[in-house]
Amino acid sequence: MVTSRRSERRKAVAHAVAASWAHAVSSARAFAPLLVLVVASAASCRGGCASRGGEAALPVELLRRVQSPADATPVAVDIGDERDVFLVAGARGPVQLWSEVGAGAAEATLPAGGLLLAARFAAGGSVFLAQQEGEVRLLRPSDGSAELSHAFGTIGRRAAISADAAYIAFGGAVLDRGTGAEVGERKPLATQSALSFASHAPRVVSAGFQEPWVNVRDLPGGATREWLAPGKVTAAALSSDGALVAAALQDGTLCLWRQPGGEPVGSWQGHEELRALSFGERDESLIAADPEGVFVSDVAARRERWRDDIDGTLWVFAVDGNLAAAGTTDGSVWLWDLSQQKRLAQLRLSSSAIVAVDISARRQRVLAADETGAAAIWGWH
Amino acid sequence: MSSASAIATIQAFASRSGNAAFPNLGLSRALFAQALIDRIRLPNLMDQGSASLCGPAVFLFAVLRKNPNVFAKYVIDLYETGQGKIGGLVVSPGIDCRSYRPAATAIAAVDWVALASLRDSSNLFSDYQTHTNEAAGITLPGTLAGWFSAAGFSQVENRTNLVFDSDLLTLLKAGQLYTSGAYVCLFIGANLLSGQPSGDAFPDHWVALTSAVQIDGAPTTHLISLGEKLKYDNAVAGKPVSFNVYTWGDASRSVTKYRAGLKVKNLLSYFYGYVAAK
Numbered sequence: 001m002v003t004s005r006r007s008e009r010r011k012a013v014a015h016a017v018a019a020s021w022a023h024a025v026s027s028a029r030a031f032a033p034l035l036v037l038v039v040a041s042a043a044s045c046r047g048g049c050a051s052r053g054g055e056a057a058l059p060v061e062l063l064r065r066v067q068s069p070a071d072a073t074p075v076a077v078d079i080g081d082e083r084d085v086f087l088v089a090g091a092r093g094p095v096q097l098w099s100e101v102g103a104g105a106a107e108a109t110l111p112a113g114g115l116l117l118a119a120r121f122a123a124g125g126s127v128f129l130a131q132q133e134g135e136v137r138l139l140r141p142s143d144g145s146a147e148l149s150h151a152f153g154t155i156g157r158r159a160a161i162s163a164d165a166a167y168i169a170f171g172g173a174v175l176d177r178g179t180g181a182e183v184g185e186r187k188p189l190a191t192q193s194a195l196s197f198a199s200h201a202p203r204v205v206s207a208g209f210q211e212p213w214v215n216v217r218d219l220p221g222g223a224t225r226e227w228l229a230p231g232k233v234t235a236a237a238l239s240s241d242g243a244l245v246a247a248a249l250q251d252g253t254l255c256l257w258r259q260p261g262g263e264p265v266g267s268w269q270g271h272e273e274l275r276a277l278s279f280g281e282r283d284e285s286l287i288a289a290d291p292e293g294v295f296v297s298d299v300a301a302r303r304e305r306w307r308d309d310i311d312g313t314l315w316v317f318a319v320d321g322n323l324a325a326a327g328t329t330d331g332s333v334w335l336w337d338l339s340q341q342k343r344l345a346q347l348r349l350s351s352s353a354i355v356a357v358d359i360s361a362r363r364q365r366v367l368a369a370d371e372t373g374a375a376a377i378w379g380w381h
Numbered sequence: 382m383s384s385a386s387a388i389a390t391i392q393a394f395a396s397r398s399g400n401a402a403f404p405n406l407g408l409s410r411a412l413f414a415q416a417l418i419d420r421i422r423l424p425n426l427m428d429q430g431s432a433s434l435c436g437p438a439v440f441l442f443a444v445l446r447k448n449p450n451v452f453a454k455y456v457i458d459l460y461e462t463g464q465g466k467i468g469g470l471v472v473s474p475g476i477d478c479r480s481y482r483p484a485a486t487a488i489a490a491v492d493w494v495a496l497a498s499l500r501d502s503s504n505l506f507s508d509y510q511t512h513t514n515e516a517a518g519i520t521l522p523g524t525l526a527g528w529f530s531a532a533g534f535s536q537v538e539n540r541t542n543l544v545f546d547s548d549l550l551t552l553l554k555a556g557q558l559y560t561s562g563a564y565v566c567l568f569i570g571a572n573l574l575s576g577q578p579s580g581d582a583f584p585d586h587w588v589a590l591t592s593a594v595q596i597d598g599a600p601t602t603h604l605i606s607l608g609e610k611l612k613y614d615n616a617v618a619g620k621p622v623s624f625n626v627y628t629w630g631d632a633s634r635s636v637t638k639y640r641a642g643l644k645v646k647n648l649l650s651y652f653y654g655y656v657a658a659k
Contacts, residue, residue: 071411075485091412115419155426155630157486190574190629191431193486209431210629211575228577232431250431275484315482329405329482353482355407371407 058335058344060366060380066098066106068373077356077367077375078120085141086367087127088356088375089119095129097141100365100377108141117156123165130159136168136175150175154188158195160204167219169195169204176220184222187215194236194247194277201242203259207233214247216259225262229255235277235288244299246286248274254286254297266302271295276317280338287324287338289317294324296338306341310334316354321361325368327354333368333378335359349376387421387449394457402463405482406490410460416491417456421449428630429496430488435587435628436520437496440528442589442627443564443658447534456495465498468533474498499528520587522568525656534564534658541568541654543584549611549618549645553601555655556594556624565590565657567626573651574628576639584653588626591633596622596645618646 068074072090079086084100085107093112112119114131122128126138126147134152136159139145148168156171168175172188175181189208197204202219212233215226231249238245244265245257252272256265271290280287285305286297293309294317312328319325322339331351335344352370359366369375395414406413420426424445429438444467445452451467459465463479465472478501483493503524522541529537538558540551559565566589570582594601597620604611611617622645625633637643 071409073408073412091408092415115416155423157630190631190634191428193431210571213576234431313482315484353405353407 058380060335060345060347060378063100063365063377063379064098064103065374065376066096068096068369068375069094070373072373073371074356074369074373074375075116076119077358077369079358079360079363079365079367079377080121080125081360081363082121082125086358086365086375086377087119087121088369089116089129090373091116095119095127097127098375100379108144110139110141110144113137118159118161120161122161123163126165128161128165128168130156130168130170132156134170136170138165148177150180157192158206160195160197162197162202162204162219163199167197167202167204169197169206171195172206172215174204174217174219174222178220183219184217184224187217187224187226189213189215193233196237198238198242199240201238201240203238203242205236205238205245207236207247209233209250212249214245214257216245216262218260225260227257227262230267235274237278237286239279239283241283244279244283246277246279248277248288254288256299256302268297268302268304270297270304275314276319278319280319281321285338287319289314289324289326291315294326294336296341308336308341308343316357318357318359320359323359323361325357325359325366327357327368327370329353331370333357333366335366345380347378350374384421384449387453388418390450390453390457391417391421394453394461397461399461401460403460403479403481403490403494405480406494407482407485408490413460413491416489417453420445420491421453425627425630425632427492427495428489430486430492430630432488432493432497433519434488434492434496434500436525437499439566439587439589439627440525440532441495441499443529443534443566444532447564452495456491459494459498467528468531470528470531472498472502474501477501503528519585522654522656525566525587526658529564529656529658536563537656537658539654539656541584541656543653547649547652547654549614549649550605550608551654552594552649552652553605553611555590555657556601557605558655558657559590560593563657563659565655567655568653570651570653573636573640573648574626574634574638582651586628588628588634590624590655591627592625594622594624596620598623618649619644621645622648 075091076089085097089095095110096106097108098106114133118130120128130136134154136150137146138148152170160169172186174183176183190211191209193209194207204217206215209232212229213226214229217224233247236247247255252270253267254270255267258265273290275289277288291313295307298305312330314326315329316327324336326334331349333347337344349368350370352372354368355371356369365379367377391414455465455467478497522539526537526539555565566587568584569586571586572582621642623637625635628634
């Protein structure tokens with residue numbers, strides 16, 4: 001399962017001060033010694049590689065390791081923004097919330113109710129769950145009660161929640177939580193390959209693979225603009241201000257369109273089999289990952305400016321601010337500083353495939369889960 | 382055979398243990414079993430996703446509806462032994478296909494096992510080993526008809542043309558077969574459904590017919606009696622046509638989704654015939 005990070009929520013929580021590193025460290029004494037890093041000297045680089053900025057060595061410490069129930073293959077992980085808690089969701093549940101400190105049982109265990117498409121914290125601390133069968137819920141972690149429960153009444157492949165939790169997108173529909181009504185006409189796409197909100201603008205993008213359309217919806221009005229992409233779309237993203245739409249095509253082409261006009265801005269060759277696509281900080285770059293590594297493209301110049309290949313096969317990828325994390329099929333977790341264009345660390349969770357990963361720049365945490373249900377959270381400062 | 386017996390078969394599978402012949406599916410036996418039960422209950426959940434596996438999808442969609450227990454055993458045997466069987470159709474995917482790790486966002490693990498195994502096993506010269514293989518995923522009409530015959534379906538009929546688009550009479554016969562209870566697979570240009578321009582409407586996609594064919598909002602039975610004269614009937618050619626198909630995980634996909642008011646003559650430029658069986 002590919003899990004693409006969304007930096008929007010983290011960016012939105014601009015006021016917060018980073019959680020106390022000292023507290024985290026002191027609370028994690030029971031755990032393994034400093035795990036570390038690795039780096040630039042071992043890094044490979046191809047095509048458009050810029051200055052690496054010297055060697056990097058990030059002291060990363062294991063904070064906690066947990067185990068999901070047997071048969072609960074994880075499908076999503078999320079680092080809490082508002083307190084020292086993290087989420088590990090099995091494909092059909094349970095959704096477990098763990099404290100970063102201590103060694104006790106999960107703080108909360110929430111039922112999934114079906115095959116999960118999304119599981120993450122939402123603004124305000126509730127937990128957002130979306131099921132393939134069309135039901136979405138916002139649950140209070142304290143007692144598992146529902147703040148919101150809504151049935152879209154259709155099967156879906158993708159679900160998302162806006163940074164302020166005001167809107168929920170499912171398949172081709174968008175729900176306005178304020179009114180309890182859907183916004184505009186539904187626009188379902190076969191083999192939907194992307195569904196995401198702009199982090200700082202009321203806009204959502206959807207794209208399809210077999211139906212290679214890009215659909216942009218303005219909120220709260222619900223007006224949509226849609227156009228055929230020049231190929232099957234494997235991933236798409238909106239810039240934080242919603243002014244640009246990026247899409248990756250099956251053949252590796254990256255395309256940009258301006259909003260709300262929809263005029264094409266340009267395209268350039270990227271890489272095939274993209275795992276994730278998102279805009280970088282200040283929307284000046286596009287960050288993407290494929291099975292062999294991570295690459296950054298310059299939006300203005302419309303060309304790739306840096307790439308770092310890794311050992312093993314990249315399977316899941318997450319971006320937050322200037323930081324990115326990837327999980328590989330051999331159980332490794334890789335960290336990068338994208339602004340410095342350098343690799344920060346390589347961690348090992350296990351020898352099993354990493355199936356979910358998350359990173360928080362503000363909280364300085366990386367979280368990963370493998371297919372056996374083992375999960376670990378690391379921190380640094 | 383009932384869905385209940387298929388579900389009992391799957392539950393027995395879930396209670397067993399043992400390694401999968403597909404070692405990199407990335408999910409537990411229990412989750413695999415649950416996904417299989419989901420497809421018994423709702424066959425259109427079977428979805429080729431972003432893989433070029435439309436031929437296996439329409440064939441197995443028919444198997445799944447005709448005999449869910451056979452479908453369940455086929456998938457379970459593939460999972461446990463690496464070889465599955467549907468009637469006399471023996472499916473033995475190669476090691477590359479079995480070793481592949483399908484991303485859930487591309488194709489569900491259970492669909493990879495069911496669909497890609499059939500495609501890979503049937504390929505003489507090329508392996509189907511990743512969801513991005515396009516050329517190796519193409520199913521020719523003779524192959525599809527052969528699967529139906531080997532699997533024990535009756536009255537297998539292949540009325541396709543790889544070079545020229547087909548005619549209205551062929552489409553109406555396909556509709557007639559559907560209403561008589563046959564499983565009907567239409568060979569079309571995928572652009573008909575994706576909304577892309579018709580310029581390159583070569584035959585590249587299989588769909589399963591899931592409704593009667595209607596012309597001008599009415600049944601077409603009376604038109605079939607016109608026979609070959611239909612080819613020269615410009616009035617009928619200019620009338621709107623509609624019907625639903627199973628494709629891309631949707632069992633009731635209308636051919637008019639992106640083509641409101643689709644006319645018979647326009648539809649026919651995407652239509653290359655059918656394979657049907659009972």
